[in-house]
Amino acid sequence: xxxxxxxxxxxxxxxxxxxxxxxxxxxxxxxxxxxxxxxxxxxxxxxxxxxxxxxxxxxxxxxxxxxxxxxxxxxxxxxxxxxxxxxxxxxxxxxxxxxxxxxxxxxxxxxxxxxxxxxxxxxxxxxxxxxxxxxxxxxxxxxxxxxxxxxxxxxxxxxxxxxxxxxxxxxxxxxxxxxxxxxxxxxxxxxxxxxxxxxxxxxxxxxxxxxxxxxxxxxxxxxxxxxxxxxxxxxxxxxxxxxxxxxxxxxxxxxxxxxxxxxxxxxxxxxxxxxxxxxxxxxxxxxxxxxxxxxxxxxxxxx
Numbered sequence: 001x002x003x004x005x006x007x008x009x010x011x012x013x014x015x016x017x018x019x020x021x022x023x024x025x026x027x028x029x030x031x032x033x034x035x036x037x038x039x040x041x042x043x044x045x046x047x048x049x050x051x052x053x054x055x056x057x058x059x060x061x062x063x064x065x066x067x068x069x070x071x072x073x074x075x076x077x078x079x080x081x082x083x084x085x086x087x088x089x090x091x092x093x094x095x096x097x098x099x100x101x102x103x104x105x106x107x108x109x110x111x112x113x114x115x116x117x118x119x120x121x122x123x124x125x126x127x128x129x130x131x132x133x134x135x136x137x138x139x140x141x142x143x144x145x146x147x148x149x150x151x152x153x154x155x156x157x158x159x160x161x162x163x164x165x166x167x168x169x170x171x172x173x174x175x176x177x178x179x180x181x182x183x184x185x186x187x188x189x190x191x192x193x194x195x196x197x198x199x200x201x202x203x204x205x206x207x208x209x210x211x212x213x214x215x216x217x218x219x220x221x222x223x224x225x226x227x228x229x230x231x232x233x234x235x236x237x238x239x240x241x242x243x244x245x246x247x248x249x250x251x252x253x254x255x256x257x258x259x260x261x262x263x264x265x266x267x268x269x270x271x272x273x274x275x276x277x278x279x280x281x282x283x284x285x286x287x288x289x290x291x292x293x294x295x296x297x298x299x300x301x302x303x
Contacts, residue, residue: 003042003049009058011036014114015096016063021105022070023047024085028098030111031091036064039089047084054086066090097132118143136161154180173200183262186210191248195255202248206261209245213238216252223259 017036019026024043031037040054053069070083092098097114100107103121110128117135118125125136125143135153136143142159148166154173161173162181169187173180175198183203193200199219204210206225214221214237221237230239241259250257 001044003044005040005042005054005056006038007056008035008037009064010034011062011064011093011096013093013095015093016061016099017066017090017092017096018063018099018101019066019088019090020101021066021068021086021088022052022083022102023104024068024087025106026088026090026100026102026108028088028090028092028100028109028112030094030096033093033095036092036096037090038064038066040066041087041089043085043087047082049084052084052086064092148184156180175200186246186248189246189248191246193248193250193252193257195250195252197254198252199256199258200250200252201258201260203260203262207242209242211238211240211244211247212257212259213247213249214252214257215250216255216257218254219250219252220256222256224261225259 011034013033015036019028038056040056042049042052042054051071055065055067055069058064066088068083068086094111094113096112098109098112098116100109100117101119102123105120105123107118107120107123108126109116109118109130112130112132114132116127116130116132118127119137120141121139123141125138125141127134127145127148129147130145131149133151134148137155138159139157140159143156143161146164146166148163148168150168151170152168152173154161154171154175156174156178157176159178161178164183166182166184167187168184170189171182171191171193173192174194176196178198180193180198180200181203182201185205186208208225212221212223215235217235221239223239223241225241227239227241228243230237232238
């Protein structure tokens with residue numbers, strides 16, 4: 001069985017929409033100017049119907065809030081005490097800013113020009129045609145996006161991220177136990193990546209000019225581009241690609257930084273010469289024994 005609810009609200013051009021869901025899905029697409037429409041479907045056959053509540057309301061400042069409430073935050077999954085799945089279908093003006101949160105909840109958003117923020121635990125994320133600033137935080141849920149412009153801030157834990165056919169003016173990304181594969185042109189930057197046990201692959205146009213810097217305990221810098229200059233020292237690598245340009249930086253414990261060429265056949269990638277395996281192993285062993293922190297290890301490599 002399912003319980004349905006529909007509401008709509010008049011909003012101005014600078015509208016704000018926040019959605020928080022516990023189980024289920026959220027799909028948001030751009031729609032009619034000046035109007036937010038919300039359809040909620042509660043699946044009462046797979047959770048506690050009486051304690052799963054849906055709130056759809058407009059604040060005094062004109063922003064719209066959509067929330068799934070469940071009083072017991074420590075769900076007894078084995079005992080069957082859990083919130084019902086709730087599926088939301090929403091349309092909002094393309095200029096509306098979005099704040100989306102979910103647990104065990106998939107998120108899709110498409111066609112927005114304002115800021116989009118997504119925080120998710122154990123749920124997949126898909127974004128398409130977002131022109132404002134984008135922020136994604138995900139734990140144990142993979143994320144995909146395409147046709148993204150503006151700036152990107154990304155935090156992932158045990159999750160992979162793939163972005164296609166985009167043009168991001170800057171990226172700040174932090175990843176733990178997850179790979180990042182990003183297809184974008186390069187603008188003014190910065191493009192900064194911090195990774196623990198994860199690789200970063202950037203796919204950029206073949207005419208791109210940039211300077212790549214990698215600081216890593218155990219990782220390689222592999223550009224499929226002509227290298228016109230560079231340097232390396234213990235734990236640190238730098239290369240200039242086609243004369244150098246915008247700086248792309250990665251700090252990692254164990255992860256490679258790779259550059260592929262968009263629309264061109266890439267040559268076999270060879271890692272830039274770096275410090276010896278024995279030197280890296282010695283630092284990793286000290287790190288494993290707790291004799292130094294990750295920051296201290298990186299500082300030691302750079303000294």
